[in-house]
Structure formats: C-alpha cells, structure tokens
Amino acid sequence: MGRHLRLLLVVLAFCVSCATQSPTFFDAPVLVVPKRGLSALSGTAFGQKLFGANEQNRENAILEQFRAGNIPDYLRQFSKVRFISQTRSGKEAEVTLWVMSDYLSVGSNQDFLRTPMTPLSAQIIADQYGLLLPTVKIVDAIYQAASVKLDPRPFKPGPQMVSVGELVRHNKVIQTSLNDLPPRGLVAGHKKDIVISNLLLRKTNRVAIYGWHLRSGTAIQPLTTVHGNWYADYSHGVRLMATTMVINDQLYKVSDVLKDPELSALISYEGPMQTIRYNLNQAVRKKWWPQS
16 A cells, blocks of 8 residues: 555545544524514604503504514624533533624615513513513623624713603614624624523512623623513613533533533533513413414
C-alpha cells in the first residue's frame, strides 16, 4: 500500500470517527401562529386605536391582535440561546434553548409596536401559541447570548407609566437605537421581562418582573412581585420560549427540566419550579377558548 493511500485511509477513518462522535443537531422548533392578514393593523395604527381605551379594553384589544396572528414576520423564527450551566450537584452541561428574538409586538416588520401587557394576557398568548414564559436565569442567559444589546431607557416614574402614550413613546425610543428594522438577531436589554417564579406561590395575584440589563450584565430591575397581576407599564415586555430544549445533545421538555430536582438548576436560580405559569380563571378561559 502506497504512502499516500495509507494517509488517505487514516484521514477517512478520522472523519468517520468525528462524524459518529459529533453532537446531535436539532432543528429549531416552529412557531405556530396564524398568518398575518392583508388588512392587519400596523403598529402605528394599533397604537392609535389603543388611545382612550381603559385598561381592560386595552388588554382585550392586544389579545385580539395576537389571536389573529398580527405579529411581525421576524418574530416567527426562534433564536437559539446556547450556554454552559451546572446541575444542582455541580455537573456542567451545555444547554440550548429557543426563544423569540424580541418581545411580543403587533404589526409588520416595517411598523410594529411592542406591547406591554398583564401577566394574565401574556399567559393566554403563551397558551395559544404553545409556548412558555422564562425564568430569571433564562432571561440572564438571553441577555448574554444577544447579538444586539440595547441600553435600558427608563422614563420618569409616575402614574403616567401605565398610559398608552408612554408605551408608544418608549417603543419609538427603542426603534431609534436600532440600526436595522426589523432587528437582525437576538435583541435584549430594552425591556423588563414578565417571568415565572416560585414567589408567585406566596404572592398570589401578582406579576413577577425582572431585567433591564446594563452592559455589565447586571439587571437594573431585580426580581420583584410588588405589582398586582392587573398591572402593566411601558417598561414591561413579554418574550416567549419554545417548550423543548437540549441538554448535552439530548432533547427534553422545558417543563420537565424546571421541575427536576437535579436538572432545574440549569435554567432556574430557584431550584425546582413549583409553578411554571400564571393561573387563569374559568371566565378568562371561556372568553378566549370558547371551544373548550
């Protein structure tokens, strides 16, 4: 056997070995959302529609838009978040999650409005789309993985924070800080997240908020449940995530991992999660799922 042929066989054997030992690759989950209609409102038009509406009517209007699939195309593709984490016993693992690239918005790629909402509305949309709300640790991981990091832009505190005018104004501030519209890649830093937390077991009928990261990675807003579940202001955002994840090349359900005594530490600072959703009463369910 010639020297060159032996070398070729060695290279081929090495390549086969690499192929058999290479990690399993999983396709990103598909976001199942109704197609946006040709007559769907733009973000600007939707913002104008919200002016003058009381809080309940505003939430209803937001839910109607998301139920109809009036979201920008760029939100219909998940972004991958990959990081190294540790289990409860200290074992390192590579974690892969899939999340929306930005916060829930109404409108088109060219004209969309990020829509703060109550946690009950957020949970309704998550249920409708078959998705989950994140934990605090997942929000941190999203910020670290983000290719577009925006600086927090807080407004003056006061009762006006919950007004439509402030949420529209804040959206415009965010848009001016972006180089591309729609944004390219995973975007973070510009909103506080509605999250799930075990604190909600003791602080029932509340909303858990966390985020608004600085470039150092520190969040301006620590985890808090100070507001009721009826509350939403301009700074809040809803980022949803897929229900499946990968740990060391193995596919898992996020809900199973969050409840597992050993694995939950990979994506939760609080250990096993005793609750992974906001409770919706029967009246809310009947209104938005008349078929059930």
